Amino acid sequence: MSTLLRLDNLSRDFFGIPAVRSVTLEVPQGAVLGLVGENGAGKSTLMNMIGGVLPPSSGRLFWRGAPYAPRDAVDAAEAGIAFIHQELNLFHNLTIAENLFIDGFPKRFGLIDRRAIAARAGELLADLELDATPNTLIEELSPGERQLVEIAKALHREAELIIFDEPTTSLTPRETKRLFDVIARLKTSGKTVVFISHVLGDVAEHCDHLAVLRDGQLVAKGPIADFPVPEMIRAMIGRELSGLFPDRTSIPQAEIVFAAEGLGQSGVVENVSFEVRAGEILGLFGLMGSGRSELARILFGLDPHETGTATLAGARLTGGPGRRIAQGMAFVTENRREEGLMMEAPVAENLALVTIDRFGRLPAATVDRAAMREATEKMRDKVQLKAADIASQPAKSLSGGNQQKVVIGKWLMAGPRFFILDEPTRGVDVGAKYEIYALADRLAAEGGAVLFISSEIEELMGVCDRIMVMNRGEIVGKFAERPFSDEAILAAAFREVAA
């Protein structure tokens, strides 16, 4: 098998700090190369150099054996490299066909030749088995379909190498399966794929080769058969992880912290009742669209409910988030970029946001900045944040795992009794996942109650005391006995889908 792209001693510094250190790697043609590494290991920087977004500090690239030095993304696209980012680069207000041709419309009499672009787009969509007309607006498509459009764009530009950065994070299981089918087909048609993911099971199953980055260095590479998942993890974090999950340090107590009784909102959730005890982590499993995040929003007072009650330590919960926070609730949402963080604001501002009113001094509620600094520094240590200068560093400069720790930290500042974690480990690497599980355990050990929402069944089985399953807005199963059976849980989750 010939080499499509060769990286020769490639390095990149940011202000003297190396992000990628002399990486030498061959990307074999017509195969799927898996690229794994913790957040901050240098995966994105490496791919940005290939994609022409960043120039290397030193080292060279060879494309089909010839030196290749892209000046920008346009150069890379012309060479035949397509980069499918985690955040897709599509215009939501334009149609599929318009998106495909956005960098150069075929014209007829000076006007866009709509028939030509629709015909070409139709061919591409048929190739990818995307069931939509070329004139469908992107905003009408699901995340999985949008991704296929992005792939169609790559094929339209005759890309030879397609790089996928975390392509499955926002996909449903079904869409994920379809994506892997497409990748397999790309491979058969001779295309080369680089697949970056934190879901190591997917990497093991769908890649031919593996490259592992750690601290900017290539620490392992070879055929995928040499890397069972535990071996991948060992290479990524450079040490043996005693397990994927920390041991639980507390057991549920008798005291009921949170109780929901017959919560209902037509079309969203129906007759939801459950309770969470002090020291307990209650898991909530459900597929996308099962109503789990909608339930969380209702519990937190962000959305209304028509029937039922929710109580915290015996007191009925009313009002919006402000009042529920005062009563002792906390909510880590599934979408930290849009709902969890002020990305441009310094880390310290983010940490202080929930509790900022507690730093106000009379008469005009001036912020006690010394107290705030002290409290945020303390929280930085408590959640083991890897950030040097939290007073000036913006949240977006942190890696995904550390961003999530900021979100958890800002809630810990308020000392809540009932914690809702909605997909807290999404887009977070193995090491940071472990730390987030340990934080959840500590919340429970300190007498708190935790509702842990996830679509990863393994992590629920690893950290929760009980697991309940949601399907179409209803609680359809509760599992109290360890060890949990993933088959039983999945059966409950799929119950009506299968019927």
Add this chain to the structure above:
Amino acid sequence: MSVTSLQKDRRGRARPPRFGSIPRKAGDLILSDFFVLYLSLAYFLVLVPFLPTLTNPANLSNLLSNMWPLLVVAVGQTFVLTVGGIDLSQGAVIGLTSAIAGALLATAGSANVLSNAPIWGVLIGEEGGALNGVPGAVWLGIAAMLLAGALVGLLNGVSVAYLNMPPFMVTLVGLIAIGAFAIWLTQSENIRPLPEAFIKLGKGDIVSLYLGPQDEPRIPRRQVYSFVTWPMLLAISIAVAAHLLLSRTVFGRYVNAVGANRKTAEISGVPVRRVIVTVFVISALCAAAGSILYSARLEAGRPTLGEGAFLLDVIGAVVIGGTSLFGGRGKIIWTVFGVFFFVLLSNTLNLMNLSAFVIDMVKGAVILAAAILNVLRTRLIQERTA
């Protein structure tokens, strides 16, 4: 299918321009809070040799007196921009409250001028405005102006926060409707005379300078240049209070948080809607306070005050200062320097004897430059934190 070629897109594509890399020191300067002040001073020093009148005491006094009312209004706009909104209705509030001041405070009324106005015989007659002769009239009149402003602000804020209407739409409607209402009230006539106690607020010298020869037995009034005035004291007090409010208080953090990410703020328990309403009320109150200074300086209630390019001056000054149009980043100190720069710019362009059209064209170009500078700043911040 005809000869349309799909290969056409492979040719002649424009590449986005790349900035050269900026030296670290220059970057520090651009990111400094005082950058616009340095820029203004440099501009001033460069122009002094060419425009000797620039440093005349008369001109400096004039320059300062132009700065204070604009600063008061711009401070209010800073809050709205920081929360991620925009207030286009400030000019209309200024016109409305100025008309109200005239209608309530005028010491006499002229039927020749005002008999067609709907307020004639209701709020104002031959014997003056409704409050003429009432003890403490000036204070009651000011209270009425602020109240009217606050009501407009409340209306704007509630529409934006509770009805989820875009601030641009809401305040554009305000700009048109309230501006027209103010003009209708007086049928576009100015109302004068206003009481001396009110007019004093617009000029009232506290420290003035006489720079002529000392042997004159009587100093001509026009050679006395006022520097410390009531408008100055008022504007500086408002700016200082606003600075503390925006940068040092819980409320100020809320304003920044809502501007930075409204969803995050809401989930974190920030009373987002109350914050938005308050910010629009502050903006309208500042406009009303600016109206006091403008009306007093003009010695008349004038419904068309704050029309036309005035809004450009306000938003331009705030944005030149560095406050982001997208919210989440705003400082009163930036606005102070932005206003200073804008007033200096207008002043120098006037001294160059340019026509009003040329002046507005140059102002537009400067706002464009400010926008480019803003992009540069954002890029610098991103580079430093990448």
